[in-house]
Amino acid sequence: MRLDYLTIFPDFFAPLELSLPGKAAASGLLDLGVHDLRRWAHDRHRTVDDTPYGGGAGMVMKPEPWGEAFAEVLSAGSDTGERSTIVFTTPSGERFDQRLAEELSTREHLVFACGRYEGIDQRVIDHAREIAEVREISLGDYVLNGGEVAALAVTEAVVRLLPGFMGNAASLVEESHAEGGLLEYPVYTKPRSWEGRDVPDVLLSGDHGAIARWRHAEAVRRTAERRPDLLTPSVLDDGTPIVRAVPGDAGELLTLQRACWVQEAIANDMLDIPALHESLDDVRAWLGEWDTYVVRRAGRLVAAVRGRLEGSAGDRWDIGRIMVAPDLQGSGLGRVLLEHIQAVAPPAATSYVLFTGAASARNQRMYKKAGFRLRTDLPAPPGAVVLTKRRER
Structure with missing residues (x-):
């Protein structure tokens, strides 16, 4: 990857020679170029700014030096067949995050345009869009004196994602x-x-x-x-969010749980179901051990589901307590909750597992339709069956 920096303060980029970026450049993984924008200013004072049209405080960076700088820096990249992306670091840009860092790490040539004063003449950005891909990027909702600090931050977040940059690639996952x-x-x-x-x-x-x-x-x-x-919560078709449960939900969860498992007890002709015999303290305890999500309508807790990693390798996502209020069963809430709890499984999970009553035909139909399969070879609680599903990547 080639990285070029256009700035009126080249010394800002001395840290690029340090630590892992410096080693990556020395090994040929990175090709770094720092350019003084004043090189392309031709008056005796090497002026790169002027007063804004329309009045106002501060100065605006002139378009001519930028245009010449882009022509030279991008042509150097084109000689090697690189496709260029110009990054304007600006508080009015899109907010930088890990997803954007991952996207930029796939580019061949990044050119950082580091503005100063009140910013860069808008025509420079418009021109840049005609000759390269352009990204306007902000580190956050605050203002810096210039774009150099932001360019360094973006650089570090991006280049550490390059194959071969990190000594232990597993650290990027965790x-x-x-x-x-x-x-x-x-x-x-x-x-x-x-x-x-x-x-x-x-x-x-x-x-x-x-x-x-x-x-x-x-x-x-x-x-x-x-x-x-x-x-970010999932949202039902009617706009109702699926949100993470809080300790204060324990009482309503206990009520919902008993209502649902009375039905299970009737369907399976057995009362020895753990969920029927749990106390409020039991619910409070497992709320601290499981990732639990709930749905509320008109202030009433009407549905819930939970999941956690199990297995000796910690790679099995155990799904349980899919609960829907009796008056809302059959509305599709259970299906949506099942989809949600699979979607929020941590990266370590390679499979899903759940169990239900051996005589709970409706539950089994829903799980099978969602891709789960009965596993008669696996041990199950008394009166229950186990279903599993491989996680698709």
Whole structure:
């Protein structure tokens, strides 16, 4: 990948020579070019800005130096057959995130146009769109003195995704904003105890399945606390959202659970169903252990579903407690909840598993229609059957 930077402060980009980017450039993985925009200003003062038409505070960057700079820098890329993307770092651009970093990492040639003052003459951006792909990118909802800091941030996020850049590629999967969109779970190293604070016992257990479940739960908890906007809810056809359950939902979940499992008890002619005998404290406890989602209509909790990673390798997504209020059963809510809980399974999940009553014909029909298959070879709770499904990538 080739990266070029157009700026009036070339020294800003000295950090490109450090750490992994510097090593990648030295090895030939990256080709870096930093260019002083004043090279293409031809008056005695090498002027790159002027007062804005229409009046107003500040100065605007002139179009002529930019036009000449693009002509030279892009032609250098075209000589090697590279397709160029010009990145304008600006507070009025689209917000930068991991998905955009992944997209830009597929490009062959990025040219960063680092504006200053009140910005770059709009005609420069319009012209750039005629000669290359253009992306206007903002780091966030705040203003910097210039585009150089933003260009460095975008560069680091993008180039670390290039094949061969990271020594351990697995670290890209587990970090914040990677596949699954959650913030990264807390990490620990030696010593085991420091300043009266201990490493969580589960990380010392050697139980990889339990560790995977803990890490996913912590990632969800951290995301819910710090960036709830990342937990985008699914929406039913009528606009009703499917949202993550909170501890305060426990009482209504208990009521819904008993209503649903009375029906299961009748259908299967048995009362020895765990969900029928759980207390409010039991529901509160499993709310802390399962990823649980609920649907509310007119302020009433009418449906729910839960899932969590199971198995020795932590790669099986266990789906349970698909519950729909009796007066809404048959409306398609159960099907939508089943789709949702599969969609939110963490990246580590390679298969889905659930169980239902052996005589619950309607439930079994829904699960089979969704691609689940009966597994008579797997152990099931008394009076129940197990169904599984491979996860499609």
